[in-house]
Amino acid sequence: ASLCRLLSLCLLLSLSLSICTSPCRQTLMPAWVLDKYGNNNVLRFAKSTLFPIVHYPNEVIIKVHASSLNPIDISMRNGYGAATLNMRRDPLSINPAGSEFPLILGRDVSGVIMESGLDVSFFKPGDKVWAAIPPWKQGTLGEFVVASANEVSHKPKGLSHIQAAALPYVALTAWSALVNTAGLKKDNCKGKRILILGGSGGVGTFTIQLTKAWGAHVTTTCSQDAFSFVKDLGADHAVDYKTPHVEQQLKTLDLFDLILDNVGGDTEKWALSLLRPWSGATYVTLITPLMLNMDRLGVPDGMLRSGVTVGTKVLKHLRNGVHYRWGFFAPSGPSLDEIVALVDEGKIRPVVEQVFSFSEVPEAFQKLEGGHARGKIVIDGIGSGK
Numbered sequence: 001a002s003l004c005r006l007l008s009l010c011l012l013l014s015l016s017l018s019i020c021t022s023p024c025r026q027t028l029m030p031a032w033v034l035d036k037y038g039n040n041n042v043l044r045f046a047k048s049t050l051f052p053i054v055h056y057p058n059e060v061i062i063k064v065h066a067s068s069l070n071p072i073d074i075s076m077r078n079g080y081g082a083a084t085l086n087m088r089r090d091p092l093s094i095n096p097a098g099s100e101f102p103l104i105l106g107r108d109v110s111g112v113i114m115e116s117g118l119d120v121s122f123f124k125p126g127d128k129v130w131a132a133i134p135p136w137k138q139g140t141l142g143e144f145v146v147a148s149a150n151e152v153s154h155k156p157k158g159l160s161h162i163q164a165a166a167l168p169y170v171a172l173t174a175w176s177a178l179v180n181t182a183g184l185k186k187d188n189c190k191g192k193r194i195l196i197l198g199g200s201g202g203v204g205t206f207t208i209q210l211t212k213a214w215g216a217h218v219t220t221t222c223s224q225d226a227f228s229f230v231k232d233l234g235a236d237h238a239v240d241y242k243t244p245h246v247e248q249q250l251k252t253l254d255l256f257d258l259i260l261d262n263v264g265g266d267t268e269k270w271a272l273s274l275l276r277p278w279s280g281a282t283y284v285t286l287i288t289p290l291m292l293n294m295d296r297l298g299v300p301d302g303m304l305r306s307g308v309t310v311g312t313k314v315l316k317h318l319r320n321g322v323h324y325r326w327g328f329f330a331p332s333g334p335s336l337d338e339i340v341a342l343v344d345e346g347k348i349r350p351v352v353e354q355v356f357s358f359s360e361v362p363e364a365f366q367k368l369e370g371g372h373a374r375g376k377i378v379i380d381g382i383g384s385g386k
């Protein structure tokens with residue numbers, strides 16, 4: 001079996017050389033890796049992990065100048081999504097259990113194209129780019145990362161790599177939930193009343209800015225100490241979620257056209273009653289049981305269980321004249337291109353809470369795990385110099 005694996009590795013290496021525009025010179029790189037799932041102690045700095053391989057001619061290798069952390073990195077470190085993501089990594093289950101290790105976490109990247117596959121015409125070596133890498137692929141807490149060209153976009157010129165790395169994953173999650181799932185766009189957003197449950201974190205800070213840029217009236221829930229922070233980003237009204245009966249406070253306001261729920265828990269028991277009925281109003285939650293169901297029950301049964309759950313809720317709320325939806329992160333270079341335009345116009349700015357050096361990745365995980373995010377935790381890329 002190990003001979004087989006060695007042969008396939010050689011084949012992949014030779015394939016990658018034949019589909020790159022220039023030969024890959026390096027074979028090893030430093031990265032933060034996991035060899036098993038668990039608490040922060042499982043994060044290991046590896047000086048010599050295998051250089052990422054280009055498998056398809058539409059892929060690029062990016063030198064990581066900065067990355068950032070998201071709650072999914074904590075969850076994946078703990079083993080969240082392992083079964084489901086392994087199915088995606090290895091659909092025919094050819095590899096033995098644990099073959100995802102050494103696993104590199106980190107979804108956001110701002111960096112420079114080093115190599116591009118022969119089918120890639122939009123990017124060339126030396127281009128400054130940003131991207132969010134889907135969770136079934138090796139992540140960005142290494143010196144280099146491979147991405148499909150359709151996941152990548154030219155980064156906004158006015159942002160440093162550190163600033164740019166704060167946006168892709170949260171921005172694409174919000175974009176997918178608001179634009180793809182709820183049908184919001186620049187032309188139909190003006191004057192809409194939007195409620196963001198949880199406005200002070202990564203997704204919330206982007207959503208406030210995007211919906212304000214498109215002319216909406218934005219209310220958000222957050223801790224009282226974040227009021228001036230969210231208002232500075234453009235929120236019209238902030239409600240302290242820690243006061244008793246926050247839902248009663250929200251009920252005293254005019255009804256909403258759209259709710260984005262970044263919080264979950266029992267919010268969906270009361271939040272849908274805040275929507276304007278029979279007007280197309282939509283509630284989108286980012287906190288869904290899909291991945292947990294698939295991990296627990298296997299992919300087909302987990303999908304079936306999730307489909308039944310979401311279908312039942314959609315029908316139940318449709319009877320009251322409002323739409324219920326689940327929202328998910330979706331990698332997309334073209335959506336990032338649209339976000340570049342908003343950044344260039346000064347309508348969206350990255351919110352960096354703290355920058356950690358590459359050697360401080362475990363401390364950065366600890367900081368994120370401590371909660372109370374006010375924007376993003378960014379990791380300076382190896383050798384990029386803060």
Ligand SMILES: NC(=O)c1ccc[n+]([C@@H]2O[C@H](COP(=O)([O-])OP(=O)(O)OC[C@H]3O[C@@H](n4cnc5c(N)ncnc54)[C@H](OP(=O)(O)O)[C@@H]3O)[C@@H](O)[C@H]2O)c1
Pocket residue numbers: 070071072170173197198199200201202203204221222223241262263285286287288327328329371372373374375
């Ligand atoms: N479905 C998907 O594909 C997807 C993609 C991305 C993110 N997500 C999920 O979306 C959520 C938000 O992500 P994020 O990156 O924005 O997280 P984050 O940066 O960690 O921010 C979370 C924010 O929520 C605030 N908060 C906590 N409890 C709250 C409550 N009850 N009401 C209002 N605000 C509250 C926290 O502030 P305080 O602690 O100070 O109150 C913090 O500012 C996470 O649960 C994440 O897993 C899902």
